[in-house]
Amino acid sequence: AQKVTQAQTEISVVEKEDVTLDCVYETRDTTYYLFWYKQPPSGELVFLIRRNSFDEQNEISGRYSWNFQKSTSSFNFTITASQVVDSAVYFCALLSYNTDKLIFGTGTRLQVFP
């Protein structure tokens, strides 16, 4: 069975703080993909990153970075020097190559205060 767990329901930080959003996944498949999406107050989900199960390299994109560790089935997302515009709900998602089924976690609401 596939499952994505985002244990942090809500996180509040002050601007310029660093914040890490946790994502733990479960799958029996050896080939799978992991994603992060952002849902700003406007409501439309925005794709942030994709990782396949064979690529454990961490990635950095500006203030965003992602840490993929197969040993702990985790795909965590860090925002460095957070800004008010980062306030949103962030979703982690898992897609199994064998089933084409894309499932999401329950999301983490991030509030960044000035």
Added chain:
Amino acid sequence: DVKVTQSSRYLVKRTGEKVFLECVQDMDHENMFWYRQDPGLGLRLIYFSYDVKMKEKGDIPEGYSVSREKKERFSLILESASTNQTSMYLCASSLATGAEAFFGQGTRLTVV
């Protein structure tokens, strides 16, 4: 840019009505998905389709059906709407397995 368009932003329907939610994508994507989003529950997969006339159940298919007669269009059908189907419905499409999914703006359905 990929565009996923959902036919309505807001809908109000009565209990027992048959409801159609339409989704169209303009980038020749193979895969299409329907989710519902509820507070505290995240996005839950209702149905998905990886080809025309093909459909697969997601995690919560009960009370719903889907139709994909053309590649670009994926319809979600509530055969007999109930109040517990009041929710935000999100449609998505992706080019192929493993590709990122693109989402529509959502349809907020209220069943009264």
